[in-house]
Amino acid sequence: MPRALYTDYPWPNAALEQSILSQVDCEVVVAPAGDEETLIRLAADVDCIITCWAPVTARVIDAASHCRHIARTGIGLDNIDVASATERGMIVTNVPDYCIPEVAEHTLALLFALGRKIHVYYQLAQAGEYNRQAGMPMERMEDQTVGVVGTGQIGSLVVERLAALGMRVLANNRSQQVPAGCEWCPLEQLLAESDYVLLLCPLTDETANLISTAELKTMKPTAFLINTSRGGLVDHQALAEALEAGEIAGAGLDVQVPEPPDLSVPPYNDPRVIVTPHAAFLSTRALHELRSRVAQQVVAVFKGETPECIVNGPT
Numbered sequence: 001m002p003r004a005l006y007t008d009y010p011w012p013n014a015a016l017e018q019s020i021l022s023q024v025d026c027e028v029v030v031a032p033a034g035d036e037e038t039l040i041r042l043a044a045d046v047d048c049i050i051t052c053w054a055p056v057t058a059r060v061i062d063a064a065s066h067c068r069h070i071a072r073t074g075i076g077l078d079n080i081d082v083a084s085a086t087e088r089g090m091i092v093t094n095v096p097d098y099c100i101p102e103v104a105e106h107t108l109a110l111l112f113a114l115g116r117k118i119h120v121y122y123q124l125a126q127a128g129e130y131n132r133q134a135g136m137p138m139e140r141m142e143d144q145t146v147g148v149v150g151t152g153q154i155g156s157l158v159v160e161r162l163a164a165l166g167m168r169v170l171a172n173n174r175s176q177q178v179p180a181g182c183e184w185c186p187l188e189q190l191l192a193e194s195d196y197v198l199l200l201c202p203l204t205d206e207t208a209n210l211i212s213t214a215e216l217k218t219m220k221p222t223a224f225l226i227n228t229s230r231g232g233l234v235d236h237q238a239l240a241e242a243l244e245a246g247e248i249a250g251a252g253l254d255v256q257v258p259e260p261p262d263l264s265v266p267p268y269n270d271p272r273v274i275v276t277p278h279a280a281f282l283s284t285r286a287l288h289e290l291r292s293r294v295a296q297q298v299v300a301v302f303k304g305e306t307p308e309c310i311v312n313g314p315t
């Protein structure tokens with residue numbers, strides 16, 4: 001009987017997956033922990049690895065000698081060594097488009113919260129203080145500039161929505177092709193001119209610590225950094241130092257390093273920083289789509305069919 005290994009299973013129940021996986025006779029194993037040694041031990045005996053958060057490293061892949069398929073429950077592929085899997089002839093799939101509106105909305109929610117100082121008023125009100133002045137200075141949104149780094153699916157939707165609000169939008173994308181509603185500009189200029197810098201590019205070797213000391217110094221002291229992509233894009237020690245030095249005004253961080261981070265230390269405990277728990281992708285609709293499509297991909301491979309959303313071409 002084929003076996004499928006969940007490296008982690010973050011959902012409250014498995015009824016949705018069970019109803020789909022029951023199309024094939026397979027045994028499902030859930031790893032008790034997502035560390036490398038546990039996964040190496042369990043991977044030796046499975047035909048498929050399904051991962052949400054746990055890193056599927058080259059060592060795990062080497063140990064998975066019968067595995068044909070690694071399924072990523074999500075868009076980002078930064079926790080899978082896709083090159084090693086491809087070398088070993090494994091199919092790697094993801095679900096590239098299940099939560100585009102959700103992440104765009106979450107990004108905009110952080111932008112509005114920071115710009116309208118909702119976090120400042122909320123913290124004061126919780127402490128019993130009704131203090132209008134504490135939110136100043138505050139600017140009209142349409143007088144401000146947003147810089148979007150990465151105008152793929154999510155970035156493009158964010159640009160469209162920001163342009164509809166009448167905001168000036170600068171964009172930096174590796175391909176230099178950017179959607180209507182924004183103007184392409186070099187990263188340094190984007191950082192220097194934006195009131196909000198939004199990070200929406202994938203985490204790769206090239207983008208790791210994309211925003212560090214020099215980039216933060218380039219930003220305006222009144223500007224906000226918003227990261228809804230991957231924590232590894234930002235050097236968080238440098239961010240803590242930039243906040244301490246007053247080099248930027250605040251941040252919205254849906255993603256951190258590690259996850260969960262130590263919330264008791266800077267930059268996470270800074271009242272100018274809004275932290276959300278890697279939740280930008282969440283909605284009832286997105287989760288249903290994500291979970292069911294991953295289970296269908298697993299079934300397809302077990303049936304000898306081609307699953308949707310193969311990211312590593314013919315193997």
Ligand SMILES: NC(=O)c1ccc[n+]([C@@H]2O[C@H](COP(=O)([O-])OP(=O)(O)OC[C@H]3O[C@@H](n4cnc5c(N)ncnc54)[C@H](O)[C@@H]3O)[C@@H](O)[C@H]2O)c1
Nearest residue numbers: 075076150151152153154172173174201202228229280281
């Ligand atoms: N917080 C969440 O819950 C959540 C949910 C889904 C996705 N994500 C993250 O969002 C990322 C983006 O998703 P997407 O669907 O828009 O991806 P996408 O592949 O459609 O777009 C990414 C864009 O970034 C650009 N890019 C790559 N390297 C760049 C660089 N060095 N500088 C500038 N641009 C660069 C690419 O050209 C591409 O246009 C994912 O990789 C994932 O990590 C986060």
Ligand SMILES: O=C(O)[C@H](O)CO
Nearest residue numbers: 052073074075076281
């Ligand atoms: O990559 C994604 O889809 C989200 O970050 C959730 O894992």
